[in-house]
Amino acid sequence: MSMTSRRSFLGAIATACALLAGCAAPVRSADPLPSWSEGAAKQSIVAFVAEVTRDGTSGYVPPADRVAVFDNDGTLWSEQPVYVQLAFALDRVKALAPQHPEWQTQEPFASLLKGDVAGALAGGERAIAGIIMATHAGTTSEEFAAIVKDWLATARHPVTGRPYTGMVYQPMLEVLDYLRANGFKTFIVSGGGIEFMRPWTEQVYGIPPEQVVGSSIKVRYELRDGKPVLVRLPELDFIDDKAGKPVGINQHIGRRPILAFGNSDGDFEMLEWTTAGEGPRLGVIVHHDDAGREYAYDRKSHIGRLDRGLDEASTRGWVVISMKNDWRAIYLPATALHATH
Amino acid sequence: MSMTSRRSFLGAIATACALLAGCAAPVRSADPLPSWSEGAAKQSIVAFVAEVTRDGTSGYVPPADRVAVFDNDGTLWSEQPVYVQLAFALDRVKALAPQHPEWQTQEPFASLLKGDVAGALAGGERAIAGIIMATHAGTTSEEFAAIVKDWLATARHPVTGRPYTGMVYQPMLEVLDYLRANGFKTFIVSGGGIEFMRPWTEQVYGIPPEQVVGSSIKVRYELRDGKPVLVRLPELDFIDDKAGKPVGINQHIGRRPILAFGNSDGDFEMLEWTTAGEGPRLGVIVHHDDAGREYAYDRKSHIGRLDRGLDEASTRGWVVISMKNDWRAIYLPATALHATH
Numbered sequence: 001m002s003m004t005s006r007r008s009f010l011g012a013i014a015t016a017c018a019l020l021a022g023c024a025a026p027v028r029s030a031d032p033l034p035s036w037s038e039g040a041a042k043q044s045i046v047a048f049v050a051e052v053t054r055d056g057t058s059g060y061v062p063p064a065d066r067v068a069v070f071d072n073d074g075t076l077w078s079e080q081p082v083y084v085q086l087a088f089a090l091d092r093v094k095a096l097a098p099q100h101p102e103w104q105t106q107e108p109f110a111s112l113l114k115g116d117v118a119g120a121l122a123g124g125e126r127a128i129a130g131i132i133m134a135t136h137a138g139t140t141s142e143e144f145a146a147i148v149k150d151w152l153a154t155a156r157h158p159v160t161g162r163p164y165t166g167m168v169y170q171p172m173l174e175v176l177d178y179l180r181a182n183g184f185k186t187f188i189v190s191g192g193g194i195e196f197m198r199p200w201t202e203q204v205y206g207i208p209p210e211q212v213v214g215s216s217i218k219v220r221y222e223l224r225d226g227k228p229v230l231v232r233l234p235e236l237d238f239i240d241d242k243a244g245k246p247v248g249i250n251q252h253i254g255r256r257p258i259l260a261f262g263n264s265d266g267d268f269e270m271l272e273w274t275t276a277g278e279g280p281r282l283g284v285i286v287h288h289d290d291a292g293r294e295y296a297y298d299r300k301s302h303i304g305r306l307d308r309g310l311d312e313a314s315t316r317g318w319v320v321i322s323m324k325n326d327w328r329a330i331y332l333p334a335t336a337l338h339a340t341h
Numbered sequence: 342m343s344m345t346s347r348r349s350f351l352g353a354i355a356t357a358c359a360l361l362a363g364c365a366a367p368v369r370s371a372d373p374l375p376s377w378s379e380g381a382a383k384q385s386i387v388a389f390v391a392e393v394t395r396d397g398t399s400g401y402v403p404p405a406d407r408v409a410v411f412d413n414d415g416t417l418w419s420e421q422p423v424y425v426q427l428a429f430a431l432d433r434v435k436a437l438a439p440q441h442p443e444w445q446t447q448e449p450f451a452s453l454l455k456g457d458v459a460g461a462l463a464g465g466e467r468a469i470a471g472i473i474m475a476t477h478a479g480t481t482s483e484e485f486a487a488i489v490k491d492w493l494a495t496a497r498h499p500v501t502g503r504p505y506t507g508m509v510y511q512p513m514l515e516v517l518d519y520l521r522a523n524g525f526k527t528f529i530v531s532g533g534g535i536e537f538m539r540p541w542t543e544q545v546y547g548i549p550p551e552q553v554v555g556s557s558i559k560v561r562y563e564l565r566d567g568k569p570v571l572v573r574l575p576e577l578d579f580i581d582d583k584a585g586k587p588v589g590i591n592q593h594i595g596r597r598p599i600l601a602f603g604n605s606d607g608d609f610e611m612l613e614w615t616t617a618g619e620g621p622r623l624g625v626i627v628h629h630d631d632a633g634r635e636y637a638y639d640r641k642s643h644i645g646r647l648d649r650g651l652d653e654a655s656t657r658g659w660v661v662i663s664m665k666n667d668w669r670a671i672y673l674p675a676t677a678l679h680a681t682h
């Protein structure tokens with residue numbers, strides 16, 4: 001093929017790609033992970049993708065089985081100083097307070113409304129469950145999605161002042177793109193609420209609602225003025241954390257992933273389940289060791305505690321990413337932020 | 342553009358399509374629904390697809406929102422004289438009987454083992470639940486998938502003598518292909534067991550496990566000899582039928598479909614939920630009125646009862662397909678059967 005006809009052939013492919021929906025991006029020759037430092041962590045990811053996509057070799061995995069799962073809080077975006085969903089719930093308590101005069105004297109709401117978050121959360125899991133049910137139930141699914149989107153549009157992280165969707169990790173966005181360009185289907189498997197994530201994951205991560213697995217409360221189908229709605233009930237349905245993660249994966253995805261990214265011991269069983277399968281497998285832990293650019297926490301943190309995972313990663317062959325050393329950048333560049341907000 | 346350059350451009354697109362994974366098939370000029378008679382039913386489907394894919398018009402729906410849901414039993418394959426999954430369960434009772442000597446005297450198993458199916462099922466829902474739990478729980482998810490596949494490879498329909506996967510409706514396979522070629526994502530939403538369907542839906546319908554929604558029993562993650570497994574428990578998790586279908590759609594898909602196919606009143610709420618949304622919507626009911634080539638049943642059937650749906654289809658604008666008049670063929674041609682069995 002002459003240079004000219006080759007160029008025109010590639011041009012036609014590019015044109016065809018632009019014309020035909022769903023056309024996979026051609027593999028780029030430029031570095032697909034520019035925010036990653038050259039080192040063992042990046043090399044493990046690139047080598048794994050090369051192995052499973054090399055047709056005709058023993059490590060080859062057909063595209064249908066290239067399932068990659070990602071925890072969300074602390075893996076795809078920041079989870080400190082409190083989970084974003086908890087910040088949302090606290091703001092919702094304030095917004096809903098006028099409709100709930102009884103909250104002025106009723107815990108954990110009374111403490112919250114006085115600005116005493118620590119006092120409110122001193123009630124432990126029961127207090128948190130009470131806050132979640134009061135702020136996440138009672139609306140229809142569509143109303144709830146709109147409330148989440150409205151909140152994300154204006155809420156700001158207490159330390160960086162960024163919108164929360166600007167607290168996603170640039171290196172992980174590159175991994176998501178890189179995997180999809182290599183035929184992977186990317187899923188979120190999070191302890192967070194499934195209906196808290198779905199309104200924005202497609203825009204922010206390129207992950208559509210049907211590829212988001214999370215915790216849930218029960219929902220009831222009913223007619224209101226002849227119009228069908230799904231009503232969110234103050235009743236727990238499923239906790240997608242720890243041993244619940246492989247169960248959630250089984251329920252929603254129905255096949256075992258070959259690649260899993262997590263950051264805490266809540267992801268341990270997901271990593272274990274993923275990497276215990278046959279053929280090439282990769283388990284990756286994002287280690288928060290960057291107090292300067294993000295946060296540094298692991299064995300003793302109340303949020304995103306990582307203890308057993310650190311102990312066993314090496315014997316299990318899981319890759320531990322140092323945010324400090326392996327990531328050149330942490331967050332989306334500010335220019336990208338302006339484009340979406 | 343000259344004819345020659347146009348032809349070479351189309352040729353380059355076709356070549357690019359062949360080279361690039363995930364490239365959408367170009368719209369075919371040949372009839373995409375050859376097993377459908379020309380008539381109002383076929384016309385409704387074709388007109389709907391044309392409307393939602395015509396960019397720049399008010400009816401246009403972006404590919405991400407082109408979600409189509411299909412009931413399985415009686416909509417994609419035959420459900421008479423008994424649901425395929427019940428035939429599976431009855432065969433499993435026989436296969437497991439040597440490990441359960443107590444079944445010789447314990448109902449509904451005793452009647453079943455004597456060949457008295459009607460007597461066994463006389464115990465109603467409780468008897469059926471007992472049979473399902475005894476035959477669907479107690480294994481790991483992977484073991485259960487293998488059992489289902491092995492059974493389907495040898496079991497035969499009592500009337501046609503065909504393998505059950507040869508009892509899928511050729512006109513519906515064409516609809517699935519046609520929709521996917523037009524950017525739709527196709528999902529099964531069935532009252533049947535999610536883990537009974539997933540082992541074979543990808544091969545038979547082109548629908549991957551993560552796009553199958555169904556009823557489920559609970560599953561527990563545990564280690565056996567240090568190896569993680571998911572154990573199926575004799576405890577109901579979710580019934581994906583009637584008002585459960587919109588709930589299952591919400592839980593698994595997370596957005597409202599624009600197109601739904603069903604065949605019984607168990608699909609009523611799914612059709613209602615789908616067609617109550619804004620923009621173009623299509624609800625379709627497959628009416629079993631072909632006693633010669635398949636079965637004829639509706640208002641009085643114990644399986645696949647269709648009563649309210651028939652009453653309200655016309656006022657709700659749902660299309661009712663007459664299998665007798667609208668379908669030129671019912672099942673896969675025998676030649677296609679040989680290719681897969």
